[in-house]
Amino acid sequence: MGKASKDRRDIFYRLAKEQGWRARSAFKLLQADETFNLLEGLTRAVDLCAAPGGWSQVLSKRMYEPRSEKDREQVKIIAVDMQGMAPIDGVTQLRADITKESTAEEIINFFDGKKAELVVSDGAPDVTGLHDWDAYMQADLLLSALSIATYILEEGGSFMGKVYRAANTSNVYLQLQRFFKDVCLFKPSASRSSSIEAFVVCRQFCMPEGHVPCNLRMEWFDKPEEALKDISGKTERTVVHLPFVAHECEYDADLSYEIDANYIPQEAVQKPLTAAYQEVLEKTKTMSLKYNSYVVYHDEEASSSEPSTSKKCNA
Ligand SMILES: C[S@@+](CC[C@H](N)C(=O)[O-])C[C@H]1O[C@@H](n2cnc3c(N)ncnc32)[C@H](O)[C@@H]1O
Structure with missing residues (x-):
């Protein structure tokens, strides 16, 4: 949106x-x-x-x-x-x-x-x-x-x-x-x-x-x-x-309200310091998910999360 x-x-x-x-x-x-x-x-x-x-x-x-x-x-x-x-x-x-x-x-x-x-x-x-x-x-x-x-x-x-x-x-x-x-x-x-x-x-x-x-x-x-x-x-x-x-007020949270044609949307007052998806971003940094998916084994050898130590699967 x-x-x-x-x-x-x-x-x-x-x-x-x-x-x-x-x-x-x-x-x-x-x-x-x-x-x-x-x-x-x-x-x-x-x-x-x-x-x-x-x-x-x-x-x-x-x-x-x-x-x-x-x-x-x-x-x-x-x-x-x-x-x-x-x-x-x-x-x-x-x-x-x-x-x-x-x-x-x-x-x-x-x-x-x-x-x-x-x-x-x-x-x-x-x-x-x-x-x-x-x-x-x-x-x-x-x-x-x-x-x-x-x-x-x-x-x-x-x-x-x-x-x-x-x-x-x-x-x-x-x-x-x-x-x-x-x-x-x-x-x-x-x-x-x-x-x-x-x-x-x-x-x-x-x-x-x-x-x-x-x-x-x-x-x-x-x-x-x-x-x-x-x-x-x-x-x-x-x-x-x-x-x-x-609580009653002039606005209804379920309704859409028209905005002026010249309206410029404002930025958020304060962006979150850490995005909720930050952890996932960190984890996927070392993996390419573009064409392949990987099964990562949680043993010591694979804990470096390098794709080479993981079993590669075709997506
Ligand atoms: C809807 S937001 C709160 C919005 C806040 N009242 C405001 O006006 O900005 C819900 C928050 O609950 C926090 N939260 C969920 N479980 C928590 C827990 N067990 N301990 C501390 N914070 C938790 C989340 O990190 C999230 O920031």
Whole structure:
């Protein structure tokens, strides 16, 4: 799809470039803030799965930029992602995997004895196109984000995370209701109606009595058959219906909008530092895939990845 065509078909992609956001997803957090006042007066926040940094930009714009130099000293925002991202004023970056407990420890150290008022997570695993599987993986990532929140959120704090609405999501909703007094499902207008994506907005964090922060994914993995049966829908399961809140605005993410004939598409505000396909590019550097494909044997001799040490097959 050409840039102009994408600008026509995706109004939020176009607006993001015009307004200086690195990613169209910035609007999703802005719209959540507009609806729930999530960022009002905050000084300590965690942005999980933050790259390329659209949500961190929003946090910086709302929490850091409007403050005086003196007041900025008390602002602490940490952005965590496995990918690197270009710097943002007032935001500290941590390159780490949110499924690891060590990441929770590093975030705790960052706050220096204090706790965060907000944890947000827009994390998304690589999508396969198999909806149930994607939803399962998404739910798993959300549980990691929730686990980190249980370590670091102060009483009364808020959490927002991405979910894919699917058969197994009730299990996740139940987990969220254990920790927050107010949990609802939010659909920003920047998120296409045709997409199963939505966000849980959870307020009033309240640690259940006797709960010791831990990796909540383990509970999920302890009962894999149950989780999988839930996905296939073959067993009776608890269905949780959350209050649903939709954001409305003048633009519809599913519609195409005409652009002026003289319109010149703008460049992205910030290109990703590392492309998602970087690893594949690196691996294919030493192999010619033009006319032949190769079977690479993973023994010591072949580990140099030279085609000569691999068996060559006609494509
Ligand atoms: C949709 S993007 C986030 C966009 C971001 N909110 C923004 O506004 O720019 C999803 C991110 O999740 C990250 N991610 C996925 N799994 C992760 C994990 N286990 N730990 C850390 N980051 C992860 C990916 O690297 C990717 O950058």
